[in-house]
Amino acid sequence: MKIDGIAYRSVWLADDRWSVHILDQTKLPWSVDILRLTTRDEAAHAIKSMQTRGAPLIGAVAAYGLCLALRADASTDAMERDAALLNATRPTAVNLAWALNRMLTRLRNTPVAERVATAYAEAALIADEDAAQNEAIGRHGLKLIEAAVRPGRPVNVLTHCNAGWLATVDWGTALAPIYTAFNAGIDIHVWVDETRPRNQGAALTAWELGKHGVPHTVVADNAGGHFMQHDMVDLVIVGADRVSRTGDAANKIGTYLKALAARDNNVPFWVAMPSTTIDWTLTDGVRDIPIEERSAAEVTDMTGRLADGTIATMRVVSADSPAANPAFDVTPARLVTGLITERGRCSASEAGLLSLFPERQ
Amino acid sequence: MKIDGIAYRSVWLADDRWSVHILDQTKLPWSVDILRLTTRDEAAHAIKSMQTRGAPLIGAVAAYGLCLALRADASTDAMERDAALLNATRPTAVNLAWALNRMLTRLRNTPVAERVATAYAEAALIADEDAAQNEAIGRHGLKLIEAAVRPGRPVNVLTHCNAGWLATVDWGTALAPIYTAFNAGIDIHVWVDETRPRNQGAALTAWELGKHGVPHTVVADNAGGHFMQHDMVDLVIVGADRVSRTGDAANKIGTYLKALAARDNNVPFWVAMPSTTIDWTLTDGVRDIPIEERSAAEVTDMTGRLADGTIATMRVVSADSPAANPAFDVTPARLVTGLITERGRCSASEAGLLSLFPERQ
Numbered sequence: 264m265k266i267d268g269i270a271y272r273s274v275w276l277a278d279d280r281w282s283v284h285i286l287d288q289t290k291l292p293w294s295v296d297i298l299r300l301t302t303r304d305e306a307a308h309a310i311k312s313m314q315t316r317g318a319p320l321i322g323a324v325a326a327y328g329l330c331l332a333l334r335a336d337a338s339t340d341a342m343e344r345d346a347a348l349l350n351a352t353r354p355t356a357v358n359l360a361w362a363l364n365r366m367l368t369r370l371r372n373t374p375v376a377e378r379v380a381t382a383y384a385e386a387a388l389i390a391d392e393d394a395a396q397n398e399a400i401g402r403h404g405l406k407l408i409e410a411a412v413r414p415g416r417p418v419n420v421l422t423h424c425n426a427g428w429l430a431t432v433d434w435g436t437a438l439a440p441i442y443t444a445f446n447a448g449i450d451i452h453v454w455v456d457e458t459r460p461r462n463q464g465a466a467l468t469a470w471e472l473g474k475h476g477v478p479h480t481v482v483a484d485n486a487g488g489h490f491m492q493h494d495m496v497d498l499v500i501v502g503a504d505r506v507s508r509t510g511d512a513a514n515k516i517g518t519y520l521k522a523l524a525a526r527d528n529n530v531p532f533w534v535a536m537p538s539t540t541i542d543w544t545l546t547d548g549v550r551d552i553p554i555e556e557r558s559a560a561e562v563t564d565m566t567g568r569l570a571d572g573t574i575a576t577m578r579v580v581s582a583d584s585p586a587a588n589p590a591f592d593v594t595p596a597r598l599v600t601g602l603i604t605e606r607g608r609c610s611a612s613e614a615g616l617l618s619l620f621p622e623r624q
Numbered sequence: 625m626k627i628d629g630i631a632y633r634s635v636w637l638a639d640d641r642w643s644v645h646i647l648d649q650t651k652l653p654w655s656v657d658i659l660r661l662t663t664r665d666e667a668a669h670a671i672k673s674m675q676t677r678g679a680p681l682i683g684a685v686a687a688y689g690l691c692l693a694l695r696a697d698a699s700t701d702a703m704e705r706d707a708a709l710l711n712a713t714r715p716t717a718v719n720l721a722w723a724l725n726r727m728l729t730r731l732r733n734t735p736v737a738e739r740v741a742t743a744y745a746e747a748a749l750i751a752d753e754d755a756a757q758n759e760a761i762g763r764h765g766l767k768l769i770e771a772a773v774r775p776g777r778p779v780n781v782l783t784h785c786n787a788g789w790l791a792t793v794d795w796g797t798a799l800a801p802i803y804t805a806f807n808a809g810i811d812i813h814v815w816v817d818e819t820r821p822r823n824q825g826a827a828l829t830a831w832e833l834g835k836h837g838v839p840h841t842v843v844a845d846n847a848g849g850h851f852m853q854h855d856m857v858d859l860v861i862v863g864a865d866r867v868s869r870t871g872d873a874a875n876k877i878g879t880y881l882k883a884l885a886a887r888d889n890n891v892p893f894w895v896a897m898p899s900t901t902i903d904w905t906l907t908d909g910v911r912d913i914p915i916e917e918r919s920a921a922e923v924t925d926m927t928g929r930l931a932d933g934t935i936a937t938m939r940v941v942s943a944d945s946p947a948a949n950p951a952f953d954v955t956p957a958r959l960v961t962g963l964i965t966e967r968g969r970c971s972a973s974e975a976g977l978l979s980l981f982p983e984r985q
Contacts, residue, residue: 488880489950489953520846527884577938581842
């Protein structure tokens with residue numbers, strides 16, 4: 264998508280055709296800083312520190328991270344070790360493991376001398392496929408937004424966290440239908456959950472919607488239930504970091520609360536994700552999806568822009584109080600109206616997913 | 625309750641016996657600043673700007689504000705005008721209107737020359753009664769915490785916003801049972817919702833629990849549902865700004881989401897409030913309780929402490945994005961396990977409330 268009229272992806276190769284560029288998402292929305300990754304450790308750090316984030320995107324960056332690792336040592340032992348190291352950077356999103364497994368499957372039978380070139384080709388495929396899948400999600404989700412049009416008012420969509428183009432290679436997952444509808448001329452307005460503690464909604468979703476011109480309003484994470492009680496939300500669309508075979512959806516902490524409010528107010532609640540986000544091995548997401556516990560400092564400290572333009576970090580919690588920071592929660596399938604995938608929409612159930620992905624029977 | 629070993633109330637008369645002291649709650653938890661109010665307008669400003677806040681407390685401060693107004697002009701016209709002005713400072717909490725009506729009822733038949741003295745006496749009664757009512761709420765709520773004791777682990781109570789002694793004259797509403805249980809030696813731990821956008825949980829509840837020594841952990845507002853899914857919350861206790869005759873409870877924005885999560889996970893959800901918080905004229909809280917819309921700046925900007933100790937305000941939302949800020953939501957009675965009042969506990973229903981307050985038949 265575009266920043267000030269220039270088309271970007273969220274990960275791309277530098278002109279040298281080997282080093283990897285990403286946007287430093289910890290610097291957004293205050294400045295657009297492009298990072299250059301040249302080693303496995305730089306890639307691992309970028310994922311772990313969330314300079315790059317979003318379930319689909321970290322899969323693509325990890326794939327390129329393995330390319331960088333192979334440049335240093337393309338032996339099988341090193342490759343397996345480096346893939347494991349990259350896979351351990353974040354625990355919840357399944358796309359990371361999916362992308363690295365795909366790379367290893369391709370590379371294990373590739374002669375050592377050809378591995379670097381093959382790896383770059385495969386990583387590029389992963390990135391291109393992600394962008395294409397998300398564009399398809401946009402088309403399939405557009406129908407839901409078209410169906411919600413009512414005369415004299417915009418379609419109000421609420422979203423949580425950032426599942427936009429910044430969270431994927433391009434287009435986004437939850438935001439792909441929104442961009443598609445906006446581009447088609449539909450009058451649309453997005454309620455953007457702030458998404459504490461890392462503020463990905465206020466910092467990233469608001470920024471990318473604003474750069475594309477999509478009308479939106481940032482609200483505290485606490486506000487969505489009230490808006491739904493008062494007919495101010497037509498549908499909810501969120502992304503996911505891992506979806507079980509049965510349709511349970513792990514997504515940014517707080518998603519479950521919005522799903523409960525949607526159900527209580529008969530507001531459709533949709534989860535948009537490429538099939539790479541589905542973990543076909545899990546049948547009970549609430550029980551079995553590992554939830555990343557991140558640093559308490561993400562709760563106690565916040566970064567923003569002071570009046571003089573300086574970017575600063577400050578403490579926002581009473582000085583001696585501890586904090587806890589589970590980064591994701593799992594919304595049970597029973598609360599999900601449906602899933603939007605690159606192959607179409609389905610119910611949040613094993614039967615629904617298998618109707619779109621019969622090869623997983 | 626105590627700050628560093630010294631007993632405080634949240635509003636009290638100065639040594640001159642006429643000017644009014646409050647803690648500046650916009651400065652907490654970073655510094656304990658005592659404000660001196662000397663005029664009607666200073667009192668109105670303190671309530672409107674939330675230097676003083678909390679449904680029961682703003683009733684008491686408004687009563688003292690009327691005392692200050694009467695010192696300037698005790699005529700009936702002025703008294704009615706000044707009471708109306710004070711009543712217009714905040715729209716959602718009913719205690720404000722309750723306290724001012726009580727003052728006017730007492731003062732309308734009082735000779736002008738005696739009004740100032742009578743007003744101070746009545747305001748002191750309002751304050752003393754609030755403290756006593758909250759102490760009683762603590763005793764009635766203690767039973768719920770005692771019933772939740774399980775061997776080998778603390779009783780985990782989740783609370784939202786600040787319904788502690790800072791929100792009342794003393795003790796608090798939701799926190800009164802917690803202080804009472806802690807003082808009785810019960811092993812208790814409090815999950816403190818940050819409570820965006822004004823952070824009353826992270827700034828005020830965490831501070832006052834910490835000063836009293838109560839174990840607690842600050843969490844993002846998004847986290848409570850996840851904790852409830854994983855058996856990490858034994859009960860939820862929140863305060864209220866207005867409760868309908870039928871048990872619908874207006875409280876800080878986001879309370880409704882926690883009530884939904886509590887219901888979904890069979891966690892008891894209790895609302896603690898003195899009877900002054902009940903609006904006996906309303907039967908449909910979701911429809912009829914007015915919800916205050918506060919400044920977007922409360923969402924877009926945050927105040928905290930920089931590393932050098934300076935208190936600063938910074939923008940935390942992408943620069944050009946607008947924000948909306950409904951300050952309260954209404955939890956329907958069907959989601960409330962019960963109410964804790966100064967007269968005891970009851971179901972969140974008209975029948976329940978009338979069983980405790982039969983004079984309201």
